[in-house]
Amino acid sequence: MTRISITPRFVLDYTVGLYGGQVEVVTKDIGATIGTEIRDENGMRICAYRPGTGHPSTAEEIAGYHLREALENVVANYGDAQQPLSREVAAQLRDVVAGEQKWDPAAEEGTWL
Incomplete structure (x- = not known):
């Protein structure tokens, strides 16, 4: 049986001086809170943490801050x-x-990797 996985993603574009870039914010409901992972343009994890909210949109907003x-x-x-x-x-x-x-996404059951 083929496993299908859908992971919501949210991209933040930024500009500093003449240089622009983006980071990808990936959130996952991990119980009473939302796990948040911020990745670079190449999909490599920069950091992963629990922002203390149960709402993905709030976690994305916090990542923007x-x-x-x-x-x-x-x-x-x-x-x-x-x-x-x-x-x-x-x-x-x-x-x-x-x-x-x-937060360590790899330690959670049903990891994204």
Whole structure:
């Protein structure tokens, strides 16, 4: 029997100076809360956490706030970007969500991988 899996995705596009990029926000209902995973343009996980909400749309909105804070940190450190800053954005995102409750999607039953 073939297993079919549908994973909702939400993409946040951003621009910093002359450089633009995007991150993908993937949410999963994991009981009383929503697991949130933020991935880079290549689908690689940047971070995964539990934002403390039971609503996917709120989790996506929170991810947007985290991204904005990370981008503000990038601008504070580098000014207007003249080159791709995806590594710096990923590093800042990890720092911003460090206070959130950690979540390991691979440890959950029915993983996305």
